[in-house]
Amino acid sequence: xxxQQNKQKDVVNKQMTFxxxxxxDNNITGPIxxxxxxxxxxxxxxxxxxxxxxxxxxxxxxxxxxxxxxxNKNIESKSLKKQNKIKYIATRSIAGLKAYxxxxxxxxDSLFYKLEINKQTDKNLxxxxxxxxxxxxxxxxxxxxxLSDCINDMLVSMDTQSKSVEQLNSNIITCFQKxxxxxxxxxxxxIANSGTTMNLVLTFENYLISANIGDTRTFYFQRSDxxxxxxxxxxxxxxxxxxxTPEKALESKRILExxxxxxxxxxxxxxxxxxxxxxxxxxxxxxTITRSFGDTLAKQVGIISEPEIHTFQILQEGFLILATGSIxxxxxxxxxxxxxxxxxxxxxxxxxxxxxGQIIEEARKKAKPQPDIQDDYxxxxxxxxxxxx
Numbered sequence: 001x002x003x004q005q006n007k008q009k010d011v012v013n014k015q016m017t018f019x020x021x022x023x024x025d026n027n028i029t030g031p032i033x034x035x036x037x038x039x040x041x042x043x044x045x046x047x048x049x050x051x052x053x054x055x056x057x058x059x060x061x062x063x064x065x066x067x068x069x070x071x072n073k074n075i076e077s078k079s080l081k082k083q084n085k086i087k088y089i090a091t092r093s094i095a096g097l098k099a100y101x102x103x104x105x106x107x108x109d110s111l112f113y114k115l116e117i118n119k120q121t122d123k124n125l126x127x128x129x130x131x132x133x134x135x136x137x138x139x140x141x142x143x144x145x146x147l148s149d150c151i152n153d154m155l156v157s158m159d160t161q162s163k164s165v166e167q168l169n170s171n172i173i174t175c176f177q178k179x180x181x182x183x184x185x186x187x188x189x190x191i192a193n194s195g196t197t198m199n200l201v202l203t204f205e206n207y208l209i210s211a212n213i214g215d216t217r218t219f220y221f222q223r224s225d226x227x228x229x230x231x232x233x234x235x236x237x238x239x240x241x242x243x244x245t246p247e248k249a250l251e252s253k254r255i256l257e258x259x260x261x262x263x264x265x266x267x268x269x270x271x272x273x274x275x276x277x278x279x280x281x282x283x284x285x286x287x288t289i290t291r292s293f294g295d296t297l298a299k300q301v302g303i304i305s306e307p308e309i310h311t312f313q314i315l316q317e318g319f320l321i322l323a324t325g326s327i328x329x330x331x332x333x334x335x336x337x338x339x340x341x342x343x344x345x346x347x348x349x350x351x352x353x354x355x356x357g358q359i360i361e362e363a364r365k366k367a368k369p370q371p372d373i374q375d376d377y378x379x380x381x382x383x384x385x386x387x388x389x
Contacts, residue, residue, distance in 0.1 A: 086115065086124055086203075088349050088383045090356035094364070096326065097374040108136040108196075109324060109378040110144040118156050125151055126201040126380050128322040130216050132287065133194030139294045140196040142189065143179055150175035151202065165207055169309045172200065172211050180305040183294055193285050195294030198307070199241060199322050203384075206314050210240035211307040213291035215325035217241050219333065222318040223344055235318065235337050235344060240310050243325070244291035246275040251290040260301030277303060317345060320382040323359075326375035330363040346383050356381045 095107035108131030117123040127148060131140035154171045176198075183191055197214025210218045221235040246252050246262040255262060261280050264271040276286030277298055284297045295303050319340050339358050343351045360377050367374065 087385045088352040090352045090381045092356050092360050093378040096376045107376050109376045110140040112144045112148050122205050124203045128199045129196045130324045131196040135194040138189045139194050143196050143293045146179050165311050176307050191294035192297050195292040208312045211309045212241040213307050214289045215243045217328050218322050220320050222316045242308050244289050255302035258302035317385040323379040326377050327363040330366040
């Protein structure tokens with residue numbers, strides 16, 4: 001790691017860490033010291049149901065089977081007291097390079113997390129936005145600010161009501177719609193050819209709720225203690241988001257039906273670079289994603305801001321990661337497993353910080369031979385552990 005990166009400062013707040021338009025090579029991660037005041041206990045988790053005995057039962061062993069069933073009920077009851085808590089959080093946001101140069105570009109990514117919303121330990125919010133276009137930094141900042149406010153207000157208003165995952169999902173979609181509507185009406189940000197992706201993760205009871213637009217991605221690496229060739233503790237990967245790009249059949253179908261076209265840029269007489277969404281009727285710069293906030297010109301040819309939502313029940317401790325496409329386009333998800341497996345579970349904040357930095361550095365090194373891919377690199381890495389109450 002360079003001396004410049006070693007000088008990066010940590011920024012940590014007990015309840016909230018907010019990074020809007022971080023400076024180049026700005027490390028905004030920091031230690032979370034665990035004590036009674038700020039240990040982040042999530043709510044109860046129910047273990048997987050035990051299988052019932054299928055053997056034939058004689059009168060002589062009815063009592064034994066009944067005792068076993070009672071033991072199973074006791075085990076299940078005990079598991080209901082099992083809580084998950086956010087133990088460590090590491091964040092990184094590093095500016096990319098200007099195309100074909102070594103000069104740092106303006107970082108257009110924005111990061112946010114808030115813990116214990118409304119003083120409820122099971123409600124924690126994580127947001128990662130990747131801006132693009134001339135004013136992408138302003139769009140990502142605005143979207144993060146307003147979306148975090150909307151989710152916070154939604155959870156506070158629901159505090160006295162019965163809550164369900166379905167209700168939260170519906171309200172999250174409403175918040176996305178509100179942000180898009182407000183962006184269109186802004187006069188101080190030109191969003192004709194500028195926009196942002198958005199990845200949202202909300203912890204609620206024993207669920208992870210993921211909502212995303214664009215190519216920024218979310219994964220949960222759930223710990224498994226079954227030994228295999230990787231070692232005594234392994235990780236099972238659960239993908240919590242879908243990339244919205246022209247390569248996806250359903251996404252491209254919508255674009256083409258609404259008058260758009262999908263093609264690469266042309267340099268000289270050759271097609272080059274990723275597929276982009278463009279218009280058949282007017283000259284627009286084109287975007288490499290099919291869902292975003294902003295991008296009003298591209299919205300005329302099928303770009304939308306409606307998120308896809310996925311829910312995942314946490315049954316075991318593990319790593320939550322939100323990462324920009326610039327990272328996961330460079331390194332495989334298996335590479336991230338290779339980095340995280342040796343520190344499962346992490347024994348310190350420093351261990352998680354080092355893993356986050358290693359993920360970023362490996363992505364940047366692999367991007368160097370590709371001068372046209374010099375995007376910003378940002379991630380949020382969280383370790384969620386399980387405890388008995």
